[in-house]
Amino acid sequence: MAFVDQAQVELKAGKGGDGIVSFRHEKFVAMGGPFGGDGGHGGSIILKVDEGLRTLMDFRYNRHFKAQAGGNGGTKGMTGASADDRIIKVPEGTLVYDADTGELLGDLLENGQTLVVAKGGRGGRGNIRFATPANPAPEISENGEPGQVRNIRMELRVLADVGLVGFPSAGKSTLLSVVSNAKPKIGAYHFTTIDPNIGLVRLADGRDFVMADLPGLIEGASQGVGLGFEFLRHVERTRLILHLVDMSGIEGNDPYEQYRKILTELKEYDPTLLERPQIVVATKMDMPDAADLLATFKKQVQADSGLPAVPEIVPISAIQQNGVNQLMILTANTLETAPVPESYHLEPETTAEKIYKFKEEKPEFKVEWVADENTWLISGQAVEKLFAMTNMQREATIMRFARKLRHMGVDERLKEAGAKNGDDVRINNSDFVFEFSE
Ligand SMILES: Nc1nc2c(ncn2[C@@H]2O[C@H](COP(=O)(O)OP(=O)(O)OP(=O)(O)O)[C@@H](O)[C@H]2O)c(=O)[nH]1
Ligand SMILES: [Mg+2]
Numbered sequence: 001m002a003f004v005d006q007a008q009v010e011l012k013a014g015k016g017g018d019g020i021v022s023f024r025h026e027k028f029v030a031m032g033g034p035f036g037g038d039g040g041h042g043g044s045i046i047l048k049v050d051e052g053l054r055t056l057m058d059f060r061y062n063r064h065f066k067a068q069a070g071g072n073g074g075t076k077g078m079t080g081a082s083a084d085d086r087i088i089k090v091p092e093g094t095l096v097y098d099a100d101t102g103e104l105l106g107d108l109l110e111n112g113q114t115l116v117v118a119k120g121g122r123g124g125r126g127n128i129r130f131a132t133p134a135n136p137a138p139e140i141s142e143n144g145e146p147g148q149v150r151n152i153r154m155e156l157r158v159l160a161d162v163g164l165v166g167f168p169s170a171g172k173s174t175l176l177s178v179v180s181n182a183k184p185k186i187g188a189y190h191f192t193t194i195d196p197n198i199g200l201v202r203l204a205d206g207r208d209f210v211m212a213d214l215p216g217l218i219e220g221a222s223q224g225v226g227l228g229f230e231f232l233r234h235v236e237r238t239r240l241i242l243h244l245v246d247m248s249g250i251e252g253n254d255p256y257e258q259y260r261k262i263l264t265e266l267k268e269y270d271p272t273l274l275e276r277p278q279i280v281v282a283t284k285m286d287m288p289d290a291a292d293l294l295a296t297f298k299k300q301v302q303a304d305s306g307l308p309a310v311p312e313i314v315p316i317s318a319i320q321q322n323g324v325n326q327l328m329i330l331t332a333n334t335l336e337t338a339p340v341p342e343s344y345h346l347e348p349e350t351t352a353e354k355i356y357k358f359k360e361e362k363p364e365f366k367v368e369w370v371a372d373e374n375t376w377l378i379s380g381q382a383v384e385k386l387f388a389m390t391n392m393q394r395e396a397t398i399m400r401f402a403r404k405l406r407h408m409g410v411d412e413r414l415k416e417a418g419a420k421n422g423d424d425v426r427i428n429n430s431d432f433v434f435e436f437s438e
Contacts, residue, residue, distance in 0.1 A: 007060065007063075008059075008063070008152070008154075009063045010065070010150075012045075013066075013120045013147030013149070014041075014042030014083045014147045015042045015144045016039050016120065017041075017042070017080035017123045018073065018391065019123065019127070019141040020036035020037065020039075020073045021036045021138075022075040023035055034127040035075055035076055036141055037076070037077045037080065038123045038129065039070050039073050039079075040071045040080035041070045041121070041122060042121040042123075042145070043068045044118060044147075045085070045118040046087050046116050047094070047108060048087050049113045049114075050111070053089060055091065055208050055210060056090070056156050057200050059154065065088060070120070070144055073126040083120065085120070090154065094154050096153075096154055099153040100150075100151055119147070120148075121147045121148075139394055140400055142391070143390060160210045160238045162210070162238060163240070163241050164176060164213045165214060165242065165243050165266070167246065169246065172213045175242075175283070175316070176211060177318075179199070181200055198210060198212045201328060209335055211331075212238065214235065235269075236269075239335060241273070241276055242279050243259070243279070243280050245258060245259050245280060247282045247283060247290040247297070255296075255297045259280070260304075263307065274308050278308070279314060279334065281315075284317060285317045285323070290315075314327045370426075374424065376414060376419055378427055380428075382408065384428055386401065421435075423436045
């Protein structure tokens, strides 16, 4: 009964700090050697498994994550401060995809496991690094590399922490609809629910859990009567059972009888189900006879030594929303100490191979003539990144940019495409235009 919780978020890693151009100024020395430091690393965005989380619900409220930029280099060769990485907590079992390409980036399985999903930019180099014997005082520095921008989609197959158990029409679907985002079908007739509905419950204090509303259970279910087997298989894979008992007394229902019958079915299917934490919920307490029936029910349960000890019987009216909050808090508290049964796991085929590598950026670029701009346009990740890392205030760095473009083969391709001396060339995603010259 796993279902898939999904979330899509936008990530922007931090830009690297800019390297700077500076020179040693010493008394009596007019112009010293280069002294500009490198920029610091930009922060990366990293997913980290936190075993306390059960759902991706947090990402419904929070869809944008950014990491800080690295600090710029300083004079005296000082490297700029590296920015802290941004850590985002995710539940165990989260599959992470690149939302744009569909590529699986990773499968986060174990507590503490991490995955870098957007890499921070490296710091640009200061002019110290460009010094050569031929040019001991370079006026060249590099801007920081842009941080990676990425949309990711996360997927989590979740099992229900809590299973709602009870006779048909006990009010299971109604409770689920009141406490969660689920919209199950509710009916005045029995077996309204055929397939389990699942809902995410979130408390005001931030705790969350997954709750499943199961088809009504009746006598003989453990032998396959009604929707029996299917149902019990689902119960087996929950950590806590909320056992709903109808206190309305309509149809002449006897709560104590029904309660016992359900316990018998659970026990016949798997005796260990009775050892699982269970909260008894008295439902429909808004009905006229409910208070009396509950009092009698309590006495009968206490007097019956053949029943497992019930720590608490919680009265609610889902329709009037009475007692429901208290019930959810008790449920979350109980889950904190509830053991994880062996059957509570996902099928192995749900776990994909671990892939952590980023795809290498290819230095590919495109040259095209844009007639309405009367300009050549160069686009491509490598060119655009090189541009972003170039300090356009300085002649020397612009020259270096031009040299690098030539190395990448941009000039040649422009020529092949028919570019003439003096034609305008623009770098994609920027306003930067230069003149082509062979
Ligand atoms: N008065 C009253 N009626 C309720 C309450 N909760 C549920 N009901 C009614 O009880 C009937 C059955 O409710 P469901 O929530 O569909 O019950 P269920 O346990 O999911 O039933 P199955 O899916 O058939 O097993 C519906 O007519 C509900 O309106 C309540 O708190 N008070
Ligand atoms: Mg139902």
